[in-house]
Every structure is written in structure tokens, then in C-alpha cells.
Amino acid sequence: MNAGLLRSSFIVVIEAYLQHGMLSRSDLAALTGISRSAITEITQNLLDMGLLQEFPVIQEKQGRGRPAVSLRFSASHGYFIGVSVTDTPSLVILADMQGNVVGECEIPPSDAPQKLATTIRQAMNDLLRRTGVPRSRLLSIGIAVTGVVDENNGVCRYSAALNWRDVPIAELVKKATGAEAYVGNDANAVAIGEKLFGRARDLRHFSSLILGGNIGCAHYIEGNLYRGYDGGAGEIGHVTLDVNGPRCRCGKNGCLDMYAGGTAMLGLAKAAGLDCQTVHDLEGLATVGNAKAMSILRNGGQALGLAVASLIQINNPKCVLFADVEGFGKGIFQATTRQVIENNILPRFLASTEIVFHQVERSFLARAAASVAAQQYLRTGIVSRVNGSTLQKS
Amino acid sequence: MNAGLLRSSFIVVIEAYLQHGMLSRSDLAALTGISRSAITEITQNLLDMGLLQEFPVIQEKQGRGRPAVSLRFSASHGYFIGVSVTDTPSLVILADMQGNVVGECEIPPSDAPQKLATTIRQAMNDLLRRTGVPRSRLLSIGIAVTGVVDENNGVCRYSAALNWRDVPIAELVKKATGAEAYVGNDANAVAIGEKLFGRARDLRHFSSLILGGNIGCAHYIEGNLYRGYDGGAGEIGHVTLDVNGPRCRCGKNGCLDMYAGGTAMLGLAKAAGLDCQTVHDLEGLATVGNAKAMSILRNGGQALGLAVASLIQINNPKCVLFADVEGFGKGIFQATTRQVIENNILPRFLASTEIVFHQVERSFLARAAASVAAQQYLRTGIVSRVNGSTLQKS
DNA sequence: CCCATTTATTTCAAAAACGGAAATAAATAA
């Protein structure tokens, strides 16, 4: 399966950092079962290559003996480009290893994959020049796409939003830029972003949802993104809530997307004669007491709440993270969702499950895309470096 | 974390067999990335200890070169006792390493844990005597319990059916019998049973459901039982289907159990004046055209179908296995469930997801319990043996 | 302030595990 396999303890250690973020050598030894002596050597190598960095901990609750020194990925070890082709206009960002956005740049929307690749090259050069990051420190490029993605082969199988079918976008971008490129479904990218760079850094079990035109969802299970048997996990948007509900473009009736998707809600608002261009406007109307707006948002929240309640009881995540990219804010939609969740899960889940809504910055999805690149680099790309010059006998 | 850690390749190989059932040395090398030479040595050790056995394959589609010889766990390496305290009267079975039931024995229902432990000892002795299996070959005891179970500590936290709270049943049984004992939630046990001994031997992603008085559910993800963040995964029985539905004993309304649980359906039947003691009777009435019976079963199937459709779209399992312990048979309930599932999942899931109903034998749950013991033995119990006499330098 | 205690990390030699190349085995196709 693996040709020149990276020695296994190395992988184990990197995985541990991917899953836990920050760990002392002692933690590592305890967690992985590798002896402390071996841990010393491995971390020394990783420190030498600049991947890990000692982190001066000021722990309030310092115990008795010598304090442990924590290690984590070094922010400046390398940089990643993240591209979100989900929204329009698309955004390209440059992030470091810890997910700090060091530069961003807007690119015009473009449906033609080849043209997109060229645009990304320009954006990349632009960002590197502006930030002064040398090309050699750019490790890889991550692309988040709405739709069905074959992440192993870097192909977007189908995207309704972009009108793509079987587009080998990773390869196109690699050819255009000369950098390794990876694609991911946007919902998966968000989950990876929350794990590596966001609010889920030390969670091993969580689900994340994007509240956008449609509802995207992905799960982390046992510290790893769970893609499902054939990559289809997370299709919560098409959970049926009412078999007699409105027809969805998927052909079924009463899908969650038809109630809680931004697109659907705006459609309902328009049909009800409301004057609003965005979900934010709709929330605004609800705030001033517009009954129709309130009803639409409440129904949406109710639907989302029920679907997420099912998710919680089926999968028992530690946390459910909602990323509000649409602009709901702290309004009636969010309040209803939370309440319906709480009313429809068993008490023991109520006590142990965190529900977190957060409004996200414009760069959120692009940053998520960068996290895909970072994760891939850490999982596979790094092998070449380790086998290369740095690791040879000290 | 692990004191005398078993060398890692050993664990990897055993895990590979737990997850794949039957593998040749070549398969193993490809799957694990371990070199063929190492695989030869490891499998030799496992063969020597009698854990693995070469399996004379008569492969129809034999290729060109030397045929691979498959290995799998040796059925006679050891035996396990499985106890199902879920149903009444409880059943105790003796199974070999491949899940063949070599002896079974009924025990009277008993709510008192201490008494149960004593009864299990008697049953154990009885089974060993009757089958001629020497005590030394009995590796461990598995107990499946309905309710909330702390599987790490062997404690049943709460079981409404048995009226137990914080019962350290594993320890009680261990003291009574002198054998290592493990407890598992019955739904989890069924999933493990399907994986190790049943219809899921070579599936890495599946969910299994028990259709009994209530609906139990558990998931295998990436080849491992997924218990959730705090052991609560699989509570599909309390998925809300209708917020205005009948009140469940959990305090919520319209839970799946209230429509598709055997107990609830029989209650509805009784309320409708139908004369039936079992779900099987109810199906019988439906078969001869009784409208009320048909309606109850159809509603139940509809509810179950919707909940499972959600499960499929959220988790994308390869297969959903229904274990019919209640006696529905191939009736209207099953047909409706299947149809509703098919109508409420996206086409791509319809193509890739197997839905399997199977009626199970009386010994099914006890066998599942034995599989819990077998899995625990393979994961942890075996360490002592390997570190012991057998593995020393050849 | 010094010393015993505690916990973390490193050092170093011995042992174990692992990989690579070549040999051997067991089949099929010609």
C-alpha cells in the first residue's frame, strides 16, 4: 500500500498532533504507548525540521515536578494557499501552519476550471509577493468546492453550483501553479478547518454544519474526518422532515434544505411578498415583528433543530458547530434551532452536548480550504521531506 | 497508557483480522504496510500460539502464480461464554472463536445481579461438562445487557428493563466464575456479533438495528464499533418523528420507539381491541387483511424507514442490518420500512447502500454477547499470552 | 536557602523489529 513507508512512529506522532493540537513529550508517550526515549528522538527530529515548536507554557495549575514543555506545529514551518470556490466572488488566502491568515485576495467568479487555475496562479504570486513569503515555504494549495468531490483523486465529480462535472481541478491547479494541490468538499473542509485551526482543536468527536444556501455537514469521529463508506456522509440537507413537504430539487419531498437552507427561505420570503435580498434582511424583518418572516425563520429553525437532534442521538458528538455564513446572526432562527434541539434529545445528551453557533468571517471557507492543504501535507506530503535530507542520522 | 505494550505490528495484524476476517500474508502486507518478511514472522508466531489457522482456500478465480493461503482466527483456539440478560428467560451459550455455538443452556430470569452471577457459574460448568471443553480453553465471558453500560469498567449504569443501577456485573461474574468477564450494551453487542461472527464480517462501515420491544442501534465506522463521545451513539429509538406525537417514557413526544418498537405496537394493537400477544400475531392479522393491524404496522414501518433514511444520509454506511428478534417476519412492517427508506434517500445512496433484514435465532443475542468477550480477548486479553511463554524467541 | 521529592526529559547500550534482496514454492500457460 505504501511504497517507501514513513516509519510508523513518525506517523503516529504527527497524527497525535493532528488530533490533539498541543502535547508534551510525556503526553505523547502516554497517548501513543511509544517509549519516552523514542519520543525524545522523534520530537527532536521534528523540531530540527521545524515542523514542531516548543511552546512556552504558563500553566496556572503547575504540579509538583519538572514542568512538561508542550509542543505543537510551528506556525512558520510553512504556508498554504486556500481557495474557496464556493461563494462568489471567490476568495484566495495565504495561511500559516496554525491557520493565521497572513494575506487574502479576491478573485472574480469563474466557472471555467482552466481559467480558475490560471487565476489562482496569479493570486498565489500576488499573495507571496505582498506578504514576502518565499515560494519555497509554500507547501501546498487547498481548494474547497461545493458538490461531490473525489478527494483521493482531486476530482470534482459534480457541482450544481459551479456547473462542473468530473473536473480534475487539483491537477489543473497543480499544473498552473507548480504546487501540490488538493480539493475537498466544502462541508468537509469546514470540519477540517474547525479541527486544525478553529473551535474544535481539541475535540475528537464533533459535527460541523455550514448554514448557507444549503445545509452542509461533516463529522469528526475518533479524531478523524469521517467521510462515510463512499464519501457521502453528512448529507443532512436531504434528511426528510415531512414526506408531504415541498418538493426538493433532489426529487424527494420535505428535505431539510427546503426549510432551513438560505436559498429556500429567501424563496419563501419572496413568495410571501417580503422585500429581502439576504437572510440577514429576513432576520431584520422578523426582529421588527413581521409575522411572515418570523414564521419562515421559525419553521427553518424547527426543521434544522429536529434534524440535528436526530444527528446527536444517532452519533453522540461532543459538540455541534454551526458556521453561519449566510448572516442569520443571533436571531429567531438560531434561537429556535437551539431550543428545538434541546427539546428533542434525551436529557443525558442535553447535558453532554455542546451546541455552538458562530458567525464566520469572510475568509472562513478559504481558511478551511487551506486547512485541507495543511492536513494533506501533514499526512502525506511530509513523507518526502522526512525521507529527504533532514532526517538522516544526526 | 499501556504498561507492557504488545509490540505494535502484532496489534496491527490482529486488528486487521478483526476488521477483515480472513487475509493472506500478502493481503496483510499490502493492507498494513508491514514488510512481507515481518508478516511471515508475525503470522508464524500467531500460528504457533494457535490463534490463527491456515485456511485451505478453494478459490474459483485462481490467478497465475502461487496461490495465496488465507489465514483466519482458529475456531478452536478458545471458547467464550455469552450471556444475554436482555430477554427472558436468559440464555447462556458457549461459542468458539468463529462464533459457532457449541452448547446452550437456558437460565431462569433473575433480577438480582448476585444471583445471576451464581447462575452463570452453574451454567458455565454445565456447558463445559456437556461439551467436553476443558476449563483452560474458556477464555472469557461476555454479557449483553439492555441499558446504559460503562463498558470500560464493566458496570451497568442503568437498566430500566432489569431494574439495575450501577451494577458492577462484570466483577460479580468474574468473582463467581473465576473467568474474565465483560459487559456490553445489547445493541453494541449485536453490532460486534455481526462483525465478528455474522453478516458484517467484511464490512467496515455498517449500522445494525435490533427490532425488539424497543429499537436498538449501533454503528461500525472504519472497522471499529463507534460508541460516540460518551458512549451514547445509536439512540435512534428516541429520534423525534413528530413533535406532536404520543408521549414516550423518556418524556419527549413522537419518538421512533413509540411507533416502531414492539412494545408500543402491541400497546396500540391492544388499544385497538386486537387480539394478539406478539408482533408475529399482529403481522398475522395484517396478512389476513385486518385494517387496524395493517395501519399499526405500516405506521411503524414508515417511522422506522424515515429514521433509517436519516441515518443513511447522515452516516453513509455500506449496509444497514436489521435483526428481527421480535418476529415481524417478511410482512408488511418490513416491506414498508424498506420502501420508505428507498423513497427517502438520495439516488446515490439508494445505489450504494444495502438494506438487510434477517430473522435471528434464539441464541442470537447470547452469541452477540460472546462476540463481545471474543473481541475484548483479542484486543486486550491476548497481550498476557503473547508476553508469556509462547512468543519468546524461536 | 538547602534538600528531599516529584515529574519530565535525555542518554546510552542492548535487544528487538524491520526491511531488502535473493531464494524457494506453488500454481498456470504455452
Add this chain to the structure above:
DNA sequence: TTATTTATTTCCGTTTTTGAAATAAATGGG
């Protein structure tokens, strides 16, 4: 029968890992 193909084993050198002892860096108590 021989060439070819794939699986498995053998052999040997090297890398990795471990275990025990040493060292480091803190706290708490005289």
C-alpha cells in the same frame, strides 16, 4: 516440460525501540 507469475520464506544488516540510569527543573518543608 519450461517459462512465467505470484506468494512466502530465509538471511542478514540496519534501524528503531526499549529499559534503566542519569539529568533537569520545578515545589514544599525545614
